Amino acid sequence: MIENTPLVRKLGAFVALSAPELAVLASLHKRRRTFVAGRDLVRQGQSDQAAYILANGWACSYKLLEDGRRQIVDFQIPGDFLGLRSILLHVSDHSIEPVTDIEVTEILAADLLTAFAQTPRLATAVLWAASRDEAMVVEHLVDIGRRDAAERMAHFLLELGGRLTLVGLATKAGYACPLTQYLLADALGLSSVHVNRVLRQLREAGMVTFREGFVAFDDYDKLAVFAKFDPTYMDPRGPLLL
Amino acid sequence: MIENTPLVRKLGAFVALSAPELAVLASLHKRRRTFVAGRDLVRQGQSDQAAYILANGWACSYKLLEDGRRQIVDFQIPGDFLGLRSILLHVSDHSIEPVTDIEVTEILAADLLTAFAQTPRLATAVLWAASRDEAMVVEHLVDIGRRDAAERMAHFLLELGGRLTLVGLATKAGYACPLTQYLLADALGLSSVHVNRVLRQLREAGMVTFREGFVAFDDYDKLAVFAKFDPTYMDPRGPLLL
DNA sequence: CGCCTAGTTGAGGTAAGTCAATTCACGTGG
DNA sequence: CCACGTGAATTGACTTACCTCAACTAGGCG
DSSP states (O other), rough: OOOOOOHHHHHHBBBBOOOOHHEEEHHHHOOEEOTTTTTTTTTTTTTTOOEEEEEEEOOOEEOOOTTTTTEEEEETTTTTTEHHHHHHHHBBBBEEOOOOOOEEEEEEHHHHHHHHHHHHHHHHHHHHHHHHHHHHHHHHHHHHHHHHHHHHHHHHHHHHHHHHTTSSOTTEEEEEOOHHHHHHHHHSSSOHHHHHHHHHHHHHHSSSSTTTEEEESHHHHHHHHHHHHOGGGGGGSSSHHH | OOOOHHHHHHHTBBBBHHHHHHHHHHHOOOOEEOOTTTSSOOOTBBBBOOEEEEEEEEEEEEEOOTTSSSSEEEEEEEOOOESSHHHTSSSHHHHHHHHOEEEEEEEEEHHHHHHHOOHHHHHHHHHHHHHHHHHHHHHHHHHHSSSSSHHHHHHHHHHHHHHHHTTTTTBBBBBEEEOOOHHHHHHSSSSSHHHHHHHHHHHHHSEEEEETEEESSSSSSHHHHTTOGGGGGGGOOOBBBO
């Protein structure tokens, strides 16, 4: 019996994978490795032969400007790829840092490319997963470009909740969230001071409380209306390829 | 002889495509269609069976918020895919509008998916192209999140120049650019008034002049330093798959 | 105990937004 | 041929959302 990892569940939502395909996918999982919080696994500019699948914990991908400003592009939760783009583009255009201690399984570039050649449907499935990730980044772009700080925070917390719900780590009541206000600031393009003020504002409005590593939705619907949250872009609509 | 379209050139930079693979790629190009400037080809929320390859002209992909605010995610130039993500995700999470009158070739979802099954290396090549597009979006995210208006504008004009250079439509002297200040504003997360001021500032600093549909780099190097422009993320490094 | 990191709050500054008026190029119809 | 409307660019005056600097609190840990 093939194990039901978060990745298999994720890809299975798009392509109904056959037993041999699942076997190829399983054979990709090489070494299991662990990394400690805060020490980068992938460094901007590095040419890198491995990608990872996150099994446990949280990570974030970010880019640095020369003067030290930083923009967090996305957070990764269990089941997500780490550094897939680095493989395909030869050189990493971003860094990846574990937010908590994490467990990953390593995937070698060469193995992935041969797997694609053998099982084209797997390549299609991964293309789909990459598109989904891109949709997240795009929504994040809209957040930063066109929403004010409070809407942005609200929308972000809801989106994260939605993603975690898909892997069974959140409910409409809330979720455990290891992010600091500094990380939120770098993700949302705000200062950490302002993040603090905005969180207070949302808390005092009775919509959401983020405290001590836990996000509690005090009034989910009110928050969703306030943030103009439309989850269609995250919804899988069932397999496209049978 | 297989024609040397912008798309073939682009994919060839990553995967050395064989004659039969090129033939499959050519067979994807169905009807040639034209669209007039300003009328959306893809609408947010639409479920859509076709994607396009842009042969001529400029387009942009964007998302709307309910209250009318808009964020332009990316501009597309000849050789780029339009709506690839819409196919893979079943439903379009964004709209696409031609900036100028455009010519495209249509690609049907079903054809694309069978092509992937027959020629896995083509799937890999498209995955690579999608990753490159994602890298653009990511850089755009950094722009908006962590650069001030002037840096942002400078960086954007340089990046666009780089992309156009790859398809032979720009030099270090400048390029023809059909974008209005309103479009720039929606892309950069600024007001059109501020776009105007920033353009003036860059012009008066002797770095770049954008006037009457033409971007002229008055001092390319000075501009690149000012914008902290690092083109590595756009550079193809030669084929990964031989 | 003292240090460090995360969070909290206040005061004052600044980048960018809004509103509004003006110009200019262009097209269109009386 | 000119009157008119429309869309893009330009500029000024004023407002505001968010930033920076700074001080302070509270928990974790050697």
